[in-house]
Amino acid sequence: MNYTFHPAAEAELLESVGYYESKVSGLGGALIEEFEALARLIGQSPKGWQVQLQPDIRSAPLHRFPLSIIYREMAGEFQILAIAHHHRRPQYWLGRL
DSSP states (O other), rough: OOEEEEEEHHHHHHHHHHHHHHHHHTTTHHHHHHHHHHHHHHOGGGGGOOEEEETEEEEEEEESSSEEEEEEEEEEEEEEEEEEEEHHHHHHHHGGO
């Protein structure tokens, strides 16, 4: 199953990659790798993660980084609504629904 980004979510991912890369060389690449691996897992089993907001908004946490992929399943794909930090502005992405 493929995914699409909400434009703001794609910007969040790129911003996070830049931030981590500025801290330690190669860390931004590690974030991209982990994101892509998790996105593949979501694509294989989109209902495999906890519902964050009824009826169908789910959250899948990354392991190495304090970020989660916030997404919803759509016809034949899933939409990434946010790359949300675990400790900042909870549910700020609600305006993207």
